Amino acid sequence: MDQQRAKSEVFETDVPARLDRLPWDRFHWLIIIALGVTWTLDGLEVTLVGSLAAAIHESPSLALSETQVGLSASAYLIGAVLGAVGFGWATDRWGRRKLFFITVGLYMLASIATGFSWDFWSFAFFRALTGAGIGGEYAAVNSAIQEMIPARRRGTVDLAVNGTFWAGAALGASSALVVLDPAIVDPEIGWRAAFVVGGVLALGIIFLRNWVPESPRWLMTHGQEEKAHRIVAEIEARVEARHGKLPPLPYGPVKFRRRGHTSLKEVLNIMLQQQRRRTVLGVTLMACQAFCYNAIFFTYALVLTKFYGIASQHVGWYLLPFALGNLAGPLLLGPLFDSVGRKVMITLTYAMSGILMAASAFAFQQGWLSAWEQTLAWTVIFFFASPAASAAYLTVGEAFPLEMRAIAIALFYAFGTAIGGVAGPALFGWLIEGGQRGDIFWGFLLAAVLMLVAAATEWRLGFAAERMPLEDVAAPLGLHRDDDAMVKR
Structure with a gap:
């Protein structure tokens, strides 16, 4: 009886090979646009706060200090940490599709509410809720994208999608040029309207996601093989109608x-x-890139206004090329992560970022750079840092079994962000408020050293995943290996 029950619990599926x-x-474009827009939203949110930091600091209704601006950025990240863990746990239990509707809805409402903040505490609270929505998106959306994109392009697509954060950043920087121009709109109204409009944009995302199915791989690993096969069959029929007969399966079925x-x-x-080695690798990559990015980007507008005398309404002109360089990095270097390989490219991008960051920090301390030269230096640095950071998300998604992919992404994002992201903006806000270039130099140098530590860790602990099925990179927990040796539940 036990043997018959065990056999009935085993099923064979070719869903991974068919995908x-x-x-x-x-x-695949629908998946990228409807789900990948998460990073565009995050980029828009982060850049808005960075670009509008001076205006919010000068706002007669809020009048936040530099330290409070940094703390509000930390509140956003704390919300993202909590949202990632909570929604990541729910995503693995209830499915990708249900959660990416809930998370984008939370983001929409919280972003709009931010535009109606009345003091520091309300502003920080709504920023935390906005972060919770975005943090949940990372877990639900990253896992869904990786599970539905063909293995041969998974690295390229994942880096490109993560890189669209900077398309949102460019949009945020461009928007700031309009909403902070007194000739167009009162800056007190402008910065508030920017948050409201950002939230309203999420309505279009909800509409697009109605056309995205549940991840067949999630259904497969949760015993819903018939539904998984039906969804894949529908996808295949539409693809075959447009491209002709499908190629043979690249590998056999799995049990x-x-x-x-x-x-x-x-x-x-x-x-x-x-998987202790992969855990150490994931934490290191996530924490180091989070500190580097969040510490610098959340406070860049304050550096421009305080040390270079740039008016707050002109900050967007300096953030725009910086954002475009960050977008170009994953788009141009992303294909190399599928051809040259993960280990070489992740090591190279982290190392280049750290070396260039250290050189830029010294030049900043010596006062050698103008505002535009500082922007150019950081544009080059983050051309490499952007694919490095995106590869951190790719790594933690590929490193662990399908059944725990979302919560793994969430835990690494949460832990890495808590270590590197929450402390970074607050630390740099405090350093900037002190007004000494020497103090900020040590903050920049710390970010550089952390990126070099991440590069060394990847070279030591990195693993091959390029062009490989997810099930080969990390065996699913439910994978059945032996018909004659059933494991009782």
Whole structure:
């Protein structure tokens, strides 16, 4: 009886191979646009606060100090940490599709509410809620994208999608040029309107996501193989109608054993015991890039206004090329992560970022750079840092089994952001308020050293994942290996 029950719990599926063989199609573009827009929203939010920091500091209704501006950025990141963990846990239990509707809805409402803030505490609270929505998006959306994009392009697409953060950043910088121009709109109204408009844009995202199916891989690993096959069959029919006969399957079917939800205890056991090396790698990559990015980007507008005398309404002109350089990095270097390989490219991009950051920090301390030269230096630095940071998300998504992918992404994002992101903006806000270039130099140098530490860690602990099925990179927990040796539940 037990043997018969065990056999009934095992099923065979070719869903992974069928998803990986699909030629590039408009379906994949739908996934990228409807789900990948998360990073554009995050870029818009972060840049708005960075570009509007001086205006919010000068606002007669809020009048936040430099330290409070840094603390409000930290509040956003604290919200993102909590949202990532909570929504990441729910994503693995309830499915990708349900959660990416909930998270974008929370983002929309909280962003609009930010525009109606009346003091520091209300502003920080609404920023925290906005961050919670974005943090939840990272877990639900990253996992869904990785599970539905063919293996041969997973790295390229994942880096490009993460890089669209900077398309949002460019949009935010451009918007700031309008909303902070007194000749166009009162800056007190302008900075508030920017948050409201950002939230309203989320309505279009909700509409697009109605056309995105549940991840077949998630359904497969949760014992819903019939529904997974039906969704894949519908995708194949549309793709075949546009591209002709589909190519043969690149590999054979896999067998799964039906299992219950993955407990947090099991997740922690895998991370801390079975896959300890990958855990150390993921934490290091996430924390180091989070500190570097959040510390500098959240306070860049304050550096421009305080040390270079740039008027707040002109900050967007300096953030725009910086954002475009960050966008170009993943788009131009991304394909190399699938051809040259993950380990070489991740090491190279982190190392280049750290070396160039250290050189730029010294030049800043010596006062050698003008505002435009500082912008050019950081544009070059983050051309490499942007694909490095995106590769951190790619790494933690690929490193662990399908059944725990969302919560793994969430935990690494949360832990890395808590270590590197929350402290960074507050630290740099305090350093800038002191007004000494020498103090800020040490902050920049710390960011540079952390990026070099991440490069060394990747070279030591990195693993191959390019062009490989997700199931080969990290075996699913429900993978069945032996018909004659069933494992009882």
